Amino acid sequence: MRTMTTPASLLTVALALFAPVAEAQSAPTATQIAAEIQGFYDQTTTVRTTFYQSHYDRLYRRTTRSRGVLTIARPGKMRFDYLAGNGKVVMTDGEVLSVYEPDGDGGPGQYAQTALEDGLPSALGFLAGTARLDRDFSFRLRDASALHWDGYVLELRPRRPEPGYRRVLLYVDDDPATRGVVRRVLVQDHEGNLNRFDFSRMRFGEAVPSSQFVFAPPTGARRI
Numbered sequence: 001m002r003t004m005t006t007p008a009s010l011l012t013v014a015l016a017l018f019a020p021v022a023e024a025q026s027a028p029t030a031t032q033i034a035a036e037i038q039g040f041y042d043q044t045t046t047v048r049t050t051f052y053q054s055h056y057d058r059l060y061r062r063t064t065r066s067r068g069v070l071t072i073a074r075p076g077k078m079r080f081d082y083l084a085g086n087g088k089v090v091m092t093d094g095e096v097l098s099v100y101e102p103d104g105d106g107g108p109g110q111y112a113q114t115a116l117e118d119g120l121p122s123a124l125g126f127l128a129g130t131a132r133l134d135r136d137f138s139f140r141l142r143d144a145s146a147l148h149w150d151g152y153v154l155e156l157r158p159r160r161p162e163p164g165y166r167r168v169l170l171y172v173d174d175d176p177a178t179r180g181v182v183r184r185v186l187v188q189d190h191e192g193n194l195n196r197f198d199f200s201r202m203r204f205g206e207a208v209p210s211s212q213f214v215f216a217p218p219t220g221a222r223r224i
Contacts, residue, residue: 030141033154033179034133037170040180041127047072049202051080058192070199075129077213091215092116094130098215108220123165123187126156136160142169150174151183166190 028036051070056063068082076094087102087109097116102109116122125131133139137156144153151174157167171184181202187195217223 028152028179030139030154033141033152033172034139036180037154037172037182038126038133038180041074041129044204045074046206046208047074047127047202047204048206048208049199052198052200054194054196054198056194056196058194070197071208071212072128073208073210073213078124078128079212089215091213092128093213093215096215100215100217100221102218108218108222110222110224111215111217112224113215122162123168124185127182127185137168144171147171149184152179164189 048069048071050067052065052067054063054065066082066088068080068088071079071081076092078092080088080090082088082090089098089100091098091100095116096113098111098113100109100111122131125136126133131137133156136159138159139154139156142153142155144151147153147169149171152172154170154172155167156170158165165187167188169184169186169188170182171186172179172182183199185197185199189195
């Protein structure tokens with residue numbers, strides 16, 4: 001006997017064939033995710049967020065953790081205030097990078113200032129408005145599930161050599177309403193060290209006084 005093909009069975013086969021195609025077409029591409037991130041931060045003037053930082057030293061196989069508040073005024077101004085008794089400040093006014101660390105015994109501490117050319121602030125330049133994803137990076141989507149992330153992970157590699165870092169991973173939500181918001185940044189340098197920032201309690205567009213980005217070391221602090 002011949003097996004008759006019914007309209008219902010044809011429909012089932014058609015759905016099976018075309019469902020993966022439709023799903024693939026609906027999934028955003030790396031270019032679309034990058035455009036959503038860039039578009040969101042292009043219309044953002046300021047950012048204030050709590051950050052949790054994890055730094056992995058590959059040589060010593062050691063992870064150090066800290067937390068604080070990150071304040072950004074676009075374009076180019078960025079300030080990390082470390083909390084929990086640390087007192088460390090990393091700040092740039094768009095031209096000079098200033099790093100201050102207090103003494104462990106409560107003394108005035110020490111600070112250093114250098115021209116802002118490379119390093120961590122450069123890796124976060126897309127947040128501060130000093131870099132553009134489409135101009136300054138090549139990018140691709142990573143397997144978010146393999147990285148234990150419920151959303152999308154965009155890998156950035158600088159188009160020109162950067163002494164301070166090799167690649168950056170941006171972690172964003174899968175909700176279209178918030179997909180342009182970066183929730184986590186992972187920076188890998190050329191030695192394989194990892195610097196991860198997780199952001200929470202993010203606020204956008206609030207007034208930030210310009211004095212926040214004027215570096216004034218405590219009296220008695222040593223310049224190194």
